[in-house]
Amino acid sequence: MHPLTEQPVRMTAVNEPFADPSTSIEEIFRSTYLVLRDSGYAGVSIQRIADRTSLSKSTLYYHFDDKYDLLMQFSEEFLSWYLERLVEEYEGDAQETLSRLLDIVLLGEADDGVLFEDVFAPGYIATILEMRAQAVRDQEMRTYVTVTDEVMRDHLVALIEDGIEDGTFIDVDPEATASVLFVFFEGGLLLRSCEEDTEWMAAVRDAADAYLEEIKQHE
Template sequence: MSLPAEPFADSATSREEIFRATYVAHIEHGFSDLSIQQIADEATLSKSTIYHHFDDKQHLLMEYARELLEWYMEEILLDPAGDPVTRLEWSLDLVFLGETANGITLDDIRPEGLDCVYLGLRMQAARNPEIKEYFDTVDRMARKRLATLIEQGVEEGTLKDVNPDHVAATLYVMLEGGLYLRSTGSETEWLGHAREMLDAYLETLKTDD
């Protein structure tokens, strides 16, 4: 498969340009210390234009993080080419093995700095109700995407008549845990053992055809 462009590369609106400038500034300066001025310096827009679209810096960063994660999950991680089973196996290989059968690695497709944004926000969610609500939305979106793949597999006859929501919940927990461990540890070879067990789980879902 061909890899997509960087996030927000084709900005068509002021809002998208702000997200693109935020991405560039975030890579250069980090996420936690990012300022509106640094974002404005990377854009062709003024600070007043940024405040026209967003109430404050936290509002901007939350919306930016949401867009970045949606782009990552929809365009890359959960949407490779192929039938539903191939798509699931592709994502599981990427997360647990770090590389797909056709040689694409997680680092090839993961936007620079995404780990810092994602893990940093996850930590803040424990004490910030607004961020916790944000992740409720993100988690629902990811589970829905997985459930849609399962439903498609059932309709096409490659998967048994399983409960898509239950299977999606199980796979999402596994994928989230694998991404977290791969992002925060240096010894990740052992994740391959978990991938073998997940392969056995997928086999129980497939039809005999």
């Protein structure tokens, strides 16, 4: 168990999305992140998000059609922010970025000591699972989940294309490779969040490594 209240706040580069908002949109995203983290998807409403900004509810409706529109744009921004942060940290090294992502979700810790819980707040992951559960039967939520997953895969595609371009990877199909890595990544993310014993995931990390090794350019 890692209830949010007992989680130590770690000042890593990756655990503070939209920490220093400079525009209304960023302020709204910051608040959305906090509401999702603290109350889960069930707690999300335009009113509640507005309450944690300096803005009025009507300002939020000026920027976003509705809650879904906001959540969809938030997810895109959140994932983009997160992945760009990782890429930046590794100076664009695709292989290192992917390895780090896989370490965090499959081993629970990156080699610099950043923990899974530092990056993925339990409340946020619970929200993702709640939305996925709702998406099984709700068309609007299904579209939302699909778009969010596509954004994530597109980022992986871009990383792999960078790796091909700079000679790190062989000439693989970036879409296909991203799809495989997405299942390792998202599968690991979802399973780690809700299981007590995650030791078994180390074997999955090894398999992901073998997969990356196969697409690596060797002299």
